[in-house]
Amino acid sequence: MTAMTPTHGGPWTEEEFLALGEDNERTELFDGDLHMTASPTPWHQHVTTELLVALRAPVRARDLRIHAAVNLRLTPARIVIPDLTITTAIDFEQRIVPGSCARLVCEVTSPSNAATDLVLKMHYYAEAGIPWYLIVEHKAMTLRLLQLQRGTYVEHLTAEPGGVLRMSEPVTAEIRPESLLPEH
Template sequence: MTVTSHPGSLTRADLDALRPAEGSERYELLDGAILVTPGPGRWHQAVVVELTVLLRTQRPDGFVIKTAPFDVALAEDTVLQPDLLVTRREDLTDNELPGAPLLAVEVLSPSTRRIDRLLKRDRFAAAGVPSYWLIDPAEPSVRVLELDGDHYTDKQVAHGDEPVRVTAPFPLEFRPSDLLQE
């Protein structure tokens, strides 16, 4: 991961100007600093694909699942791209989600693990994202966090073949090992 150096805090306009039209890297803006992360690896992509399929088969009408790169504009100085998000169709624009999704999911990678577990978690909580999941393909494990006031609390942690049962943003049951199919 690369954090670009720039005097002062960058804005959404700066992000748009710096971001290339195409490429495999992800460009995000976190508290005025640009984060550039490499394209995802094999198991990261496997988890995103399997979870997307699972969520799409269970989602109620009016809900949309998006995968990165898709901007979630939380503030003028913070535009994040969770690996996967769930939101209501009417909350989207053609280019971004201008506010908090119902669910943000990050698949942990060596280059993003600390950012996902600390900084993004804090920003999503501050923005009012009700559910935040951290998925570690190396174990495999799923940590389900839900907003309690202004911070997240652990609702469930499941490893391997242990079931994950959630009700938000809609009822869903799966096992972490299910997400590593190819």
């Protein structure tokens, strides 16, 4: 569900966006417009955390970094918050991570905003030249690793429950979709 955006005349600048400060909502900047969503569900957060834990050692082995829900600048008018981002070295004191540092972005889709992750953000990430996009599909619990080729993402690997996603880029890892699920 998208929340009400603050009243503002004209497009938002990066400086105005940053002046909003931190809050409990995910506020992103899409071409000068604010896009606000409530915090993800516990299920969504659990899957994201388990994925971060699964990728942590492989990321470190490649001298990369992994981050949950950071502000990622794709352009000055586009600042998004991927669920996970694998980057090269960054300045940990800055509130914004340059998109040029991103090697992989990951989105865990939610029923309320799957189209944003599967269409709009996919387009934004491709335009920014981010080489890898990992999508965790909520309903099917399918992992899809997409690779940027000639400006568009193409499916590189897929794993459904019972299978294994065997990544070799940007890190070497094996992830079983069901291992990300909460225990009942």
